[in-house]
Amino acid sequence: MEYVTAREAARKWNISVRLVQQFCVDGRIEGARKFSGAWAIPADAQKPSDGRKKVEPAGSAQARPELAPDRPDPAAYLTPMPLMNAAFTPGRCIEYVEEIEDARLRDIARAEYHYFSGHTEEAAREAELYLSHSDLTLRLSACLIYIFANLSLGQIQQAQYTLMEVRNTLASADGRMPPQLRAAAVFIVATAAVLLHLPLPEGADTLQEQIRFLPPGLRMFALYVQAHYTYLQGDYGRSLGIVETAFAMQTEVFPIPSIYLHLVAVMDYMSLKQPELAQAHLLAGWKLAQPDDLIEALGEHHGLLGGMLEAVLKKDWPEDFKRIIAITYRFSAGWRRVHNPVTGDHVADNLTTTEFATAMLAVRGWTNQEIAAHLGVSPNTVKQHISSTLLKLGIKQRKDLKRYMLR
Incomplete structure (x- = not known):
């Protein structure tokens, strides 16, 4: 043929x-x-x-078949972010994706895999096909993937526009939207806002209110989002409590949410100056991520991990470390272009990852000797990193670093 x-x-x-x-x-x-x-x-x-020519006026049940009242059974709805929600065996992620029977969910899961393994161009291309899909679950899943993939690709307008579309979808939802779909929309909006360190939309349902309507894997990731948000408020002990609750409540291991939960625990323990416990969580997350090359999360969180990647992965997994750092540079460049203008912050964009990690530890009260012991370098090397950072940022005092670091 x-x-x-x-x-x-x-x-x-x-x-x-x-x-x-x-x-x-x-x-x-x-x-x-x-x-x-x-x-x-x-x-x-x-x-x-072209089925679009037959669409009923906006807001009608006919115009939004996925919201029609004759589908009350939760089992009738597709699962958002099917790979994130999956309890697959580490090392068999690709096999799991290709065995998904529903071709649409398989496409979304494939886009997820490409994103979480750092192949953002493929992820964006695959997710784009579902940005206008009639099924809200598929559309929302595609939007979340598309937003973050485009950050790494430097396509900031596409990321911002898609984020706005998701927020508009949630804002225009009425009482006919089933709770499972409303929860999915709230989940997508909250996840995007918290990971970008942006304010949550005013007047929207909170993720805590909607979490019970999410399937178990997404519920785990929602707890990560809550733990990350609590970390940003400076309540590291409570953030760790959320992480511990998430792990205690799971009946099976969901690798992707678990990786993210371990990383936020690293962030908490480093802020509490307990690097041994932070290292244990990093290695636990790495054990889940490495078999399927799910390295995107480590690159996304590098700036908040307090040099733990340099201290733990750089020596024993140098090639993986290099790829993670490449992800960090791509992702953080896009992240800042969205975050800084919205919040008015000035998170530094001209530092090396090592300089940034050193400065993050410095603003959290670590001495040069403590930073040196953690990173396995000399105190003089740490001093050089700090001096170079101050010079690049045009400031003279260590205390002024805080303005340019992540919150």
Whole structure:
């Protein structure tokens, strides 16, 4: 059989490439197949009718079939972020994804895997196909992946626009939205806001109110979001309590939420100047992440981990460490471009990761000798890092570093 590309089909049918891809995702082009991330379409395939022309006015149940009142059974709803919600065996993540029966969920899980393993370009490309999907669960999942993937790609406008779309979806929800879908929307909005260190939307339902409606894996990740938010408030003991509660309540291991929970525990223990306990959590998280190369989370959190990656991973896993640091530079550059203008903060963007880690420890009250012992370098090296940091930031005193560090 002869095939054409999505672009060739779009030209032939006089529609956008994105709409052709959406038709393929929805199974509306008979014989369409996906090869290496690209759609192959039978050359003699007929253009599907554009279902968008039949959409009812906004706000009606017909316009939003996923909100229709005749679907009260929670089992009828798709699971948001299926890989995040999965209790797969470490080392078998890809196998788990490819065994998902529902092709739509499999696509979302594949995009998740690409994101959490640091392949953000693939993640963004795959998630983009579902940004306008009629099913709200799929759309919200795609939005979360797309927001953070685009941060690392430097596509800040796309990330900001998608975040605004999710917030608008939640703000426009009415009493007919089933609690499972409302909880998913609140989860996506809260996760994006907290990880970007942005204010939560005013007047919106809190994640704590909605957490009971989430499936177990997402409930674990929601507890990470709450622990991270509590950490940002400076209540490190309470943040650790949330982490411990999350691990105590799980009946099976959900690798992705568990990795993130271990990392926030590292952040807490480093802030409490208990590096031994921080190291134990880092190694526990690394044990879950390494078999499937789920290294994105470590890169995202580098600045908050107090030099723990340098102290623990750099020596024994040097190649992994290099890739994590590359993720850190990409992610943090996009993160600052969203965070700094919104909050008015001036988180530094011209420091090396080692300088940033050293400065973070310094503003948390660590002495040069303590930092040196932690990083396995000399106090003089630490002093050089601090001096270089002050010079780059144009400040003269160590106490002024706080203005340029993460909260």
